[in-house]
Amino acid sequence: MNSATPDDLAEVAALRRRIAELEDLHHAIEEHRVDAFVVGNAEAKRVFVLEGADRPYRMLIEDMRQGALTVDEQGLILYCNRQFADLVGAAPENVTATRLVDWVPAGDRAQIEAALQQAQEGSAHDEAHLCARNGEISCLFSFIRMPPESGARIGVIVTDLSDQLAYIELAAAEERARSILEQAGEAMVVVDGEQRILQSNAAAEKLAGRTLVPGTPFDEAFELRSNNGYSIASCLASARGGGTVQGMEFRFVRNGEAARHVLLSVGTLHAESRPVGHVISITDITERKALERELRAQAAELRRADRRKDAFLAMLSHELRSPLASIRNAAELLRQRERSEATEISCGVIDRQVGHLAGLLEELLDVSRIAHGKVLLRKQTIDLVETVALVANDHRAAMSKAGLDFAVELPPRPVPVHADPTRVTQMLGNLLHNALKFTDRGGRVTVRLEVEHEGTVALHVTDAGIGIAASELAHVFMPFEQVHPSRGGLGLGLALVKGLAELHGGTVVASSAGPGQGASFTVRLPAAETAATPEPENGTPASPARAAGSRILIIEDHHDSADMLRFLLQMHGQQVEVARSGEEGLVLAQEFRPDIVLCDLTLEGGISGYEVARRMRADQSLRSVRLIALSGHGSEEDRARTRALGFDLHMVKPIDFGALQRTLGLDPRAGGEALAASSD
Amino acid sequence: MDEADEDRDSQPPEGDWVLRLYVSGMSPGSARAISAIKSICEEHVSDRYSLSVFDVCRDPEPASRDRVSATPALVRAEPRPEVRIFGYLDDRDRVADSLGLSSRRRRRT
Numbered sequence: 001m002n003s004a005t006p007d008d009l010a011e012v013a014a015l016r017r018r019i020a021e022l023e024d025l026h027h028a029i030e031e032h033r034v035d036a037f038v039v040g041n042a043e044a045k046r047v048f049v050l051e052g053a054d055r056p057y058r059m060l061i062e063d064m065r066q067g068a069l070t071v072d073e074q075g076l077i078l079y080c081n082r083q084f085a086d087l088v089g090a091a092p093e094n095v096t097a098t099r100l101v102d103w104v105p106a107g108d109r110a111q112i113e114a115a116l117q118q119a120q121e122g123s124a125h126d127e128a129h130l131c132a133r134n135g136e137i138s139c140l141f142s143f144i145r146m147p148p149e150s151g152a153r154i155g156v157i158v159t160d161l162s163d164q165l166a167y168i169e170l171a172a173a174e175e176r177a178r179s180i181l182e183q184a185g186e187a188m189v190v191v192d193g194e195q196r197i198l199q200s201n202a203a204a205e206k207l208a209g210r211t212l213v214p215g216t217p218f219d220e221a222f223e224l225r226s227n228n229g230y231s232i233a234s235c236l237a238s239a240r241g242g243g244t245v246q247g248m249e250f251r252f253v254r255n256g257e258a259a260r261h262v263l264l265s266v267g268t269l270h271a272e273s274r275p276v277g278h279v280i281s282i283t284d285i286t287e288r289k290a291l292e293r294e295l296r297a298q299a300a301e302l303r304r305a306d307r308r309k310d311a312f313l314a315m316l317s318h319e320l321r322s323p324l325a326s327i328r329n330a331a332e333l334l335r336q337r338e339r340s341e342a343t344e345i346s347c348g349v350i351d352r353q354v355g356h357l358a359g360l361l362e363e364l365l366d367v368s369r370i371a372h373g374k375v376l377l378r379k380q381t382i383d384l385v386e387t388v389a390l391v392a393n394d395h396r397a398a399m400s401k402a403g404l405d406f407a408v409e410l411p412p413r414p415v416p417v418h419a420d421p422t423r424v425t426q427m428l429g430n431l432l433h434n435a436l437k438f439t440d441r442g443g444r445v446t447v448r449l450e451v452e453h454e455g456t457v458a459l460h461v462t463d464a465g466i467g468i469a470a471s472e473l474a475h476v477f478m479p480f481e482q483v484h485p486s487r488g489g490l491g492l493g494l495a496l497v498k499g500l501a502e503l504h505g506g507t508v509v510a511s512s513a514g515p516g517q518g519a520s521f522t523v524r525l526p527a528a529e530t531a532a533t534p535e536p537e538n539g540t541p542a543s544p545a546r547a548a549g550s551r552i553l554i555i556e557d558h559h560d561s562a563d564m565l566r567f568l569l570q571m572h573g574q575q576v577e578v579a580r581s582g583e584e585g586l587v588l589a590q591e592f593r594p595d596i597v598l599c600d601l602t603l604e605g606g607i608s609g610y611e612v613a614r615r616m617r618a619d620q621s622l623r624s625v626r627l628i629a630l631s632g633h634g635s636e637e638d639r640a641r642t643r644a645l646g647f648d649l650h651m652v653k654p655i656d657f658g659a660l661q662r663t664l665g666l667d668p669r670a671g672g673e674a675l676a677a678s679s680d
Numbered sequence: 681m682d683e684a685d686e687d688r689d690s691q692p693p694e695g696d697w698v699l700r701l702y703v704s705g706m707s708p709g710s711a712r713a714i715s716a717i718k719s720i721c722e723e724h725v726s727d728r729y730s731l732s733v734f735d736v737c738r739d740p741e742p743a744s745r746d747r748v749s750a751t752p753a754l755v756r757a758e759p760r761p762e763v764r765i766f767g768y769l770d771d772r773d774r775v776a777d778s779l780g781l782s783s784r785r786r787r788r789t
Contacts, residue, residue, distance in 0.1 A: 070706055074715075082738075093734050096733035149708060151708030151709065
């Protein structure tokens with residue numbers, strides 16, 4: 001080998017240079033110092049680009065939402081993108097070199113094969129199923145013929161239709177939600193987890209007074225303040241925690257305007273059961289609140305007016321009672337002093353008219369008391385047949401005088417009810433009075449009592465009067481309501497019947513076939529369960545008759561009343577002193593040592609009658625005095641109060657002298673009706 | 681190929697075949713390689729081979745683990761000994777010979 005020729009040596013040197021060149025190239029390639037290769041012979045050259053220009057396209061295809069494949073003429077998969085591998089749930093290296101039909105359910109394979117055949121000529125589309133990761137899904141397969149030099153024959157795009165359909169549905173749902181949001185009258189704002197606005201409606205922008213660009217922080221768009229210590233953040237947190245956030249009140253200050261009042265409700269939006277945001281609805285209640293305040297003020301004003309009315313009625317009746325009592329007592333005096341036919345007639349007129357006026361006053365007070373629940377019933381078991389018969393008898397004369405045919409139909413057996421006999425009498429009296437008033441001469445009035453069924457007793461009063469229009473029927477029981485004002489009265493009678501019936505746990509209904517057809521009123525009361533023993537009469541029994549010559553002290557600031565009482569009492573042989581004030585009364589009591597004190601409760605100036613009673617009862621020497629209250633008020637409350645303060649009796653003005661006589665045991669023969677006064 | 685190899689060629693080595701093919705994206709060479717290898721496998725060792733096709737453009741890692749520095753390349757991991765073939769793989773006879781699958785046998789089948 002050492003006999004090398006110079007030619008050999010030259011060749012070796014050339015080879016060495018060639019090797020060195022190749023090593024150099026090899027290093028250049030290894031060290032990434034080349035970016036393209038030009039390969040080929042003189043006829044054909046090809047360029048291989050490293051990390052070349054196809055990279056963006058590649059990435060587009062790799063990451064697109066559809067599956068992308070290339071297949072050869074047999075349908076063998078030569079390339080698949082990541083999405084297709086994900087769809088079928090396999091690694092890309094295990095999808096390549098499989099057949100497309102391997103990923104299609106058996107039933108759809110022929111269809112895909114045919115489409116592949118067709119695609120060799122042009123393009124084809126087919127809807128078929130794909131064996132996806134989560135079972136079969138519906139897909140659209142698009143086949144595109146590829147240029148022969150690409151090595152693949154056909155390109156396939158696989159679109160997941162279920163995904164697409166879901167997307168369409170989602171878009172429709174979103175559209176629906178958006179239109180609901182827009183059409184909602186309330187301001188509604190959707191915020192994300194960071195309280196940034198995602199969506200809002202026109203009402204929200206109107207309330208905010210600005211455009212609500214998505215991304216705006218909620219508390220920047222709506223500056224909300226609360227007096228109750230909560231904030232928008234605490235509301236959202238509470239809603240996120242599953243709490244109900246509704247009607248939280250805030251003050252909303254907008255562009256330096258006066259604060260508006262808003263109510264906030266918050267709902268939480270979930271995605272895959274995780275909270276992702278909130279829907280906040282805001283209701284502007286500024287006007288509502290103003291209206292509410294106004295209504296409340298009006299209601300309060302009405303209540304005040306109502307109280308003033310009641311106070312006025314009580315005061316009016318009090319003020320009217322005293323003169324009535326005086327008139328009545330003056331007439332009594334006249335009758336006793338001057339016994340003539342003229343005085344007798346006049347006194348009768350005065351007495352009846354005073355009685356009528358006192359009755360009206362009592363009615364007025366009753367309505368007011370019933371309205372305020374101040375009527376206490378003195379219930380006892382009574383036989384309604386007996387009561388009705390008595391009341392009917394009392395009205396028989398009036399009926400016949402008015403030229404009316406009056407019929408009373410009563411059951412043969414007693415009908416026990418548990419009721420206040422006075423009030424039952426009042427109810428029936430009012431109904432009969434009503435029938436009398438509205439029925440013309442020659443008409444007929446019927447009272448019928450019947451046991452309807454177990455537990456209910458019905459009392460019908462039917463007339464052939466002027467009737468009631470259907471539209472008026474609902475109003476006949478309203479106080480002060482008069483269907484026929486021309487017929488007089490205060491319009492309280494039927495209101496009282498209703499109030500009293502309801503106090504008894506009963507009802508009253510009116511019916512009429514119309515104007516001119518007469519009317520019928522039915523009071524229904526619960527029947528007494530058993531014939532219970534009558535309850536003992538409530539009240540203080542009359543004191544034993546006193547010997548004439550009792551010492552009586554009258555404490556009364558109303559001069560006429562006081563004088564009249566003194567006069568009448570003196571006529572009956574009593575020793576009477578009058579004090580004009582509470583203080584004077586207390587002084588007089590010490591000197592005069594009365595057996596009986598008649599004391600007005602409302603004394604002008606100075607101490608009241610209540611105070612007089614309290615001081616007398618506190619005084620050892622006056623403790624045994626019989627103390628009688630003279631009051632303009634007769635409710636249970638009033639009576640309880642006077643009783644509590646040590647009065648023995650409570651008499652309501654106008655004082656009926658006959659009743660007073662009986663109470664004091666002055667005149668055993670006196671049997672006149674107690675009018676408005678009751679001595680218990 | 682020596683004489684001994686020629687003798688074994690009449691029978692393809694027994695056991696399951698594990699083949700890894702390395703290609704680069706959608707190049708024509710890749711497409712041709714995939715078609716050719718698939719068809720050779722189906723012909724000689726159908727039902728007892730697994731073929732994975734790695735795209736080095738997507739992820740060069742598997743190729744580097746197999747010491748593959750150019751594509752297309754085929755690695756016969758099983759059965760042993762490991763066989764590696766570089767360059768265009770659509771010359772079926774060359775590939776079949778390298779894998780120990782004789783052309784005579786192929787013609788008989």
